[in-house]
Amino acid sequence: MVQALEWDSQLIHRYAVNGPRYTSYPTAVEFTAPFSEVDYLNAAKQSKQLNTPLSLYFHIPFCANICYYCACNKVVTKQRSQAVSYIKNLIREMHFHAEYFGQREVTQLHWGGGTPTYLSLELMQQLMEKTNDYFQLVDDASADYSIEIDPREADWATMGHLRQLGFNRISLGIQDFNPVVQQAVNRVQTEEETLAVIDAARTLSFKSVNVDLIYGLPHQNTQSFLTSLDKVLELAPNRLSIFNYAHLPERFKPQRRISEKDLPSPAEKLSILKHTIEHLIDAGYVYIGMDHFALPDDELTEAKVTGQLHRNFQGYTTHKACDLLGLGCSAISQVGDTYWQNHSKLDNYSQQVNQNTFPFQRGFVLSTEDSLRREVISQLICHFELNTQQIEQQFGIDFNRHFAYELDALQLMAEDGLLTISEDNLTVNPKGQLLIRNICMVFDQYLTRNNETTRFSKVI
Known part of the structure; x- marks a missing residue:
């Protein structure tokens, strides 16, 4: 069953920060x-x-x-x-x-x-x-x-x-x-x-x-x-x-x-x-x-x-x-564990294609760690739930040990009622569904490392 979301004005104001929309991880x-x-x-x-x-x-x-x-x-x-x-x-x-x-x-x-x-x-x-x-x-x-x-x-x-x-x-x-x-x-x-x-x-x-x-x-x-x-x-x-x-x-x-x-x-x-x-x-x-x-x-x-x-x-x-x-110009591809994006400017795109070369401007090849975190974020943002045992089997890790820092950071959100942390699952609660980007951001190594969110829109 799909749970009905719950509006909590106090929480929404508290968590109203900038953050990615996670159409990919890592983000573009x-x-x-x-x-x-x-x-x-x-x-x-x-x-x-x-x-x-x-x-x-x-x-x-x-x-x-x-x-x-x-x-x-x-x-x-x-x-x-x-x-x-x-x-x-x-x-x-x-x-x-x-x-x-x-x-x-x-x-x-x-x-x-x-x-x-x-x-x-x-x-x-x-x-x-x-x-x-x-x-x-x-x-x-x-x-x-x-x-x-x-x-x-x-x-x-x-x-x-x-x-x-x-x-x-x-x-x-x-x-x-x-x-x-x-x-x-x-x-x-x-x-x-x-x-x-x-x-x-x-x-x-x-x-x-x-x-x-x-x-x-x-x-x-x-x-x-x-x-x-x-x-x-x-x-x-x-x-x-x-x-x-x-x-x-x-x-x-x-x-x-x-x-x-x-x-x-x-x-x-x-x-x-x-x-x-x-x-x-x-x-x-x-x-x-x-x-x-x-x-x-x-x-x-x-x-x-x-x-x-x-x-x-x-x-x-x-x-x-x-x-x-x-x-086409600016188009992004995702093939397996690799992303690439074409030139965003029409002239540059056209010039590359007319020279019989791929019109790539930039790209990214995911590491094993990137793939792991992409799967975690994808599961949360699509299903509002993460089976941690499944992640352990898929990637050969001890979830609690590997994500000890992240689980500690999620405790405050859990206390606020955004999600429930159990032995085998992370479950986003109805009042946390509108703030799913905040939850996913905890698992984003690049966001934490670069400490830069101004390039993104408000999460809500």
Whole structure:
């Protein structure tokens, strides 16, 4: 059974620090340059021998307009011809990987951005056809092929085309339906545009619709956000992601166009989150973890219940056994015990690919200790529970001795009721689920060693 989380305002205020989201461990800030082709080849060869399924991620960085809150790697341009050369480079990069990954079954595929629907229908067709040429795309109900949709850049024809290409899941950015908020963040998107895309998805038998909302944007308050949430719930999405807006104008220039005086206070942000969680649970949604909610019959919920939930750079997923191959500028790959990331700047990425070299910018090869701690953090953040005996058997350690320092640090959290420590288990309690990042941070050697959390967002 999935336990209902519990809101404890006093604890939330006490533990409101900055920390990683743990889409990987070690986190991407620890990736080092240079990352060599030898490192890649070692990982690719080991992966090829194991013949594990493959998850493909394609980063499409282009946007026609800028959203002031956005911290994604993007290229804002009206010159859509740039996408033509970029797709050629994506295809060329696929060719580089084909020797090692080409014969593997692809059970998961995702186009993210930027705005993937920025591409013309012809470019979408070309990219998917070439993907099918280089990789073995699974063509059955088990495949999860998803794409991020901007309703301002999609219509019924677009949706029909995506369905024909094999996409069966969509994710929509709404952020907020309030027109005052939309104007303040330069994301004017009508309810009619959003409804049209969701109607198309349902009519065309897409099996899942995810909706993204952001709290903490200018001019939001608890009541206004719940009004938007009610409109979203009328659309009955299968999944919802409720993200906390992190205002970091010193790092992300577009955010400088947002006036800090228009942002809700920290207390109001917490009120928005608290009432949103209550609202979603009352509406029948299940808290998956880390901002994510899903309907009871959704595959994420089923994976949560059965212990099959996994987390990677795209968030929570049911495809635990997959290697993740990222293509395009800034895309991150996770193959076995190796991570690598492509150049984040479009010019550098394009230059490397056109020189017939892998466009790596940096990477990381995990040690045995890294792999151990990654498994501990993954179990906690996905299942809110850790079987310490299982970890001992898997890694050949004495858990209490190996993690004596960490267990001592967890005692205060246990006294606060965040988790229960028993002989064979660490179990996150309902009031600790919203603070799962704090619990995971205890096992993060790099965070402790570098004593730097300012590069991360608030845990809540």
